Amino acid sequence: MSDGPGQDGPGEGHRAGVVRGAGDPxxxxxxxxxxxxxxxxxxxxxxxxAGRPVIVGGSxxxxxxxxCTYEARAFGVRSAMPxxxxxxLCPQAVFVDGTFARYAEVSAQLAEILFDVTPLVEPIGLDxxxxxxxxxxxxxxxxxxxxxxxxxxxxxxxxxDCSVGVARSKFxxxxxxxxxxxxxxxxGPAPGAGVVVIAPDDELSxxxxxxxxxxxxxxxxxxxxxxxxxxxxxxDVAALPEEVLVRRLGSVHGRQLVELARAHDVRPVVPGRxxxxxxxxxxxxxxxxxxxxxxxxxxxxxxxxxxHLREAHLAGRTVxxxxxxxxxxxxxxxxxxxxxxxxxxxxxxxxxxLVEVADPRDGVRLLGVSVSGLQPTAVAVQLTLDLGRTPEAxxxxxxxxxxDAIRARFGRQAVGRASAVGADGVAVPAQRxxxxxxxxxxxx
Numbered sequence: 001m002s003d004g005p006g007q008d009g010p011g012e013g014h015r016a017g018v019v020r021g022a023g024d025p026x027x028x029x030x031x032x033x034x035x036x037x038x039x040x041x042x043x044x045x046x047x048x049x050a051g052r053p054v055i056v057g058g059s060x061x062x063x064x065x066x067x068c069t070y071e072a073r074a075f076g077v078r079s080a081m082p083x084x085x086x087x088x089l090c091p092q093a094v095f096v097d098g099t100f101a102r103y104a105e106v107s108a109q110l111a112e113i114l115f116d117v118t119p120l121v122e123p124i125g126l127d128x129x130x131x132x133x134x135x136x137x138x139x140x141x142x143x144x145x146x147x148x149x150x151x152x153x154x155x156x157x158x159x160x161d162c163s164v165g166v167a168r169s170k171f172x173x174x175x176x177x178x179x180x181x182x183x184x185x186x187x188g189p190a191p192g193a194g195v196v197v198i199a200p201d202d203e204l205s206x207x208x209x210x211x212x213x214x215x216x217x218x219x220x221x222x223x224x225x226x227x228x229x230x231x232x233x234x235x236d237v238a239a240l241p242e243e244v245l246v247r248r249l250g251s252v253h254g255r256q257l258v259e260l261a262r263a264h265d266v267r268p269v270v271p272g273r274x275x276x277x278x279x280x281x282x283x284x285x286x287x288x289x290x291x292x293x294x295x296x297x298x299x300x301x302x303x304x305x306x307x308h309l310r311e312a313h314l315a316g317r318t319v320x321x322x323x324x325x326x327x328x329x330x331x332x333x334x335x336x337x338x339x340x341x342x343x344x345x346x347x348x349x350x351x352x353x354l355v356e357v358a359d360p361r362d363g364v365r366l367l368g369v370s371v372s373g374l375q376p377t378a379v380a381v382q383l384t385l386d387l388g389r390t391p392e393a394x395x396x397x398x399x400x401x402x403x404d405a406i407r408a409r410f411g412r413q414a415v416g417r418a419s420a421v422g423a424d425g426v427a428v429p430a431q432r433x434x435x436x437x438x439x440x441x442x443x444x
Contacts, residue, residue: 028143029269030131031165031173032114032150035181037127038067041106042096044159051188052094058083059095062283062365066098070182070189103127106158113153117146122269128177130170132269147195166197169265172207173198175214203263208235215260217253225249237261278316279370280304287326287363294364298355301369302348306341309371315340316371319347321354324366333357340375347371 034040038056043049053072057065063083075090086093107126114121117140120132133146140146147164154162165176180196182189198206212218212226214234225248231237237245238261245254259265280301288294298321309315319341320334333354341347351369358364 026134027168028133028137028146029167029170029173030133030143030147030150031167031170031177032110032129032131032154033163033165033174033177033181034110034127034154035161035163036067036069036073037106037160038098038103039069039072039096040160041103042098043069045102049094049096053077053090053092054096055083055086055090055093056096056098057086058283059097060285062285068093070184073184074186074189106160109158110154113150113157117150120269120271122271130173130269144195144197147197151194161194163192164195166195167203168200169263170267170269171216171260171265172203172263175207175210204235204238207261207263208233208238210234212237215257217256222249222253234261275312275314275374277320277370277372278305278308278312278314278374279320279368280308281322281366281368281370283366284364287365288367289360289363291360294355294358294360294367295352297367298351298369299344299348301367302351303344305369305371306344306347309342309374310377313377314374315342315377316375317341317373318371319350319354320368320370320372321351321357322366322368322370323355323358323364326363326365328365331357336373340373341371342377 039054042054042056051071052069053075054069055065055072055077056067057063061084065077065079065081065083065086067079068077068086072086072090072093075093077086077090077093083095087095103126107123110127111121111123111129114129114131118131118133118136120135122130124130133140133143136146137143140149143166147166151162151164154160161182163177163180163182165173165178165180167173167176176196176198180193182192184190207214211223211233212231213223215237218226226237229240229244229248231240237257240258242255242258245258248254249257282297282301284297288297317338317340318334318336320332322330322332324330335350335354337350341350347369355367
């Protein structure tokens with residue numbers, strides 16, 4: 001769920017343990033998943049919301065649900081649902097815009113707890129992680145004992161609940177944590193098991209009754225293709241000759257699904273995964289139909305991305321722009337530079353050129369700018385751009401440092417480039433600021 005640069009966990013300096021294959025019955029993998037994370041943090045910070053249907057997300061007409069309490073889920077509200085639909089299902093819900101920085105803070109506290117258990121922690125977004133505790137059992141006890149201890153520490157130190165799955169593979173552990181979660185129901189959520197342990201001998205009986213959507217890589221389209229073959233459950237996929245799925249889905253995807261359906265998952269827990277990209281996107285309160293306004297939005301988004309890169313001491317070579325129209329048609333364009341950049345002028349020039357592919361007369365609903373091909377700033381050389389409309393100066397570290405210092409002291413709205421100034425003043429979005437849509441109803 002994160003689009004920002006990765007952070008080194010507290011266990012960065014520990015010696016990595018032995019990574020075992022999924023076929024090793026001695027391997028112990030935990031999947032820790034926070035329960036309704038964003039919404040639970042809001043209830044923690046605002047106790048008056050306890051027991052109420054709380055929805056975190058964009059509260060405007062174009063917003064989407066990011067998270068919700070189990071009291072809201074009992075009415076059918078789900079993550080990624082349009083906020084308008086959520087209001088229809090649960091008119092009494094309390095909408096909270098959410099504060100991404102607060103969630104990141106709690107996530108960092110969670111990471112400290114997990115890295116106390118083992119250095120082999122693979123974070124997945126802010127609210128979940130895989131742990132390989134094979135090497136920790138001699139010191140901390142069995143894998144189920146470690147799982148229960150993690151839950152107790154999270155509850156005692158963070159005041160939040162999590163669910164933990166225990167298995168010998170990442171795939172089964174993740175499904176086990178889902179089975180451990182509370183269940184939404186009217187009148188209050190039904191407590192879950194908290195920890196679900198799947199022994200190697202029980203993997204197939206646990207997996208095979210599940211629908212095909214339980215397999216990683218099976219979305220609505222793939223599920224429809226599997227059902228066209230008469231495959232309804234994971235067990236049906238496991239029983240199918242591998243070559244049949246290979247012919248229908250391709251070599252890589254077909255083999256992967258059969259392997260997972262047979263509980264074969266050889267992927268190790270990979271700690272300290274580096275960020276692949278840094279980006280920001282924004283859903284507008286109304287469709288943008290003016291090209292100059294679209295360019296202004298591209299410039300300020302590029303400014304925000306550049307600032308995040310500098311904070312992480314990173315630069316990137318590939319700039320990407322995503323344009324979504326009012327009818328939800330989405331177009332993406334990318335350009336790879338000869339050198340890596342972390343300055344707003346250079347990234348803004350590339351973003352502006354890529355935005356030229358968009359026809360704003362059709363109404364642009366969403367615009368995103370991201371940078372990939374990341375590398376440490378120390379090895380990045382900012383000399384020129386190999387794209388048209390090269391700015392007069394690229395890479396002015398003294399100017400960027402001064403801007404960063406002013407914003408750190410007085411706020412990001414204190415100073416900005418002229419291209420980022422609109423009717424409301426300087427508008428440089430914070431990382432993941434309001435990522436779920438506009439907060440208020442459109443006004444023009």
